[in-house]
Amino acid sequence: MMRVDPSFPRLRSVVLDATDARHLAEFYRQLLGYRYRVADEPVDDGGNDPSHDEFLMLLGPGGSHPLSFQRVATLAPSTWPSGAIPQQIHLDLSVESRADLDVNHRRALDLGARLLEDRADDPEEPLRVYADPAGHPFCIFVATSEPQ
Numbered sequence: 001m002m003r004v005d006p007s008f009p010r011l012r013s014v015v016l017d018a019t020d021a022r023h024l025a026e027f028y029r030q031l032l033g034y035r036y037r038v039a040d041e042p043v044d045d046g047g048n049d050p051s052h053d054e055f056l057m058l059l060g061p062g063g064s065h066p067l068s069f070q071r072v073a074t075l076a077p078s079t080w081p082s083g084a085i086p087q088q089i090h091l092d093l094s095v096e097s098r099a100d101l102d103v104n105h106r107r108a109l110d111l112g113a114r115l116l117e118d119r120a121d122d123p124e125e126p127l128r129v130y131a132d133p134a135g136h137p138f139c140i141f142v143a144t145s146e147p148q
Helices: 021-032 098-110
Strands: 014-018 055-059 067-071 091-095 114-119 127-131 137-142
Touching: 014 021, 021 055, 021 067, 021 098, 091 098, 098 127, 098 137
Parallel strands: 014 067, 091 137
Antiparallel strands: 055 067, 114 127, 127 137
């Protein structure tokens, strides 16, 4: 394992903007199997306290980076692969097999993702590109090892 020089900053979390941070957090919680950090668990407040959903963090299994969500007043969704609004940021997610890619394809669509590009039949790197409910692009591709 590579030793990290403590004088460099460490990546703490990737933060995605959303007009409805809770909705987007819930999408990724169910897609990735993450859990809310204790302070961000949903609160049954009758919908009267939206301040609880200003910033939310999801925690993954050991070794994975948290994913966070920040509420913004407006957000123009990406129009990738064409149009005037670029990706700005996207997430690369991987699975170990083509069968896993298909299972997660169905999960992503059922949770509200839109399919933007389907290269599942690519023999070298099967992948699909989606837009999450807020319009952020993300990829799910088959990779049998971690990046080197």
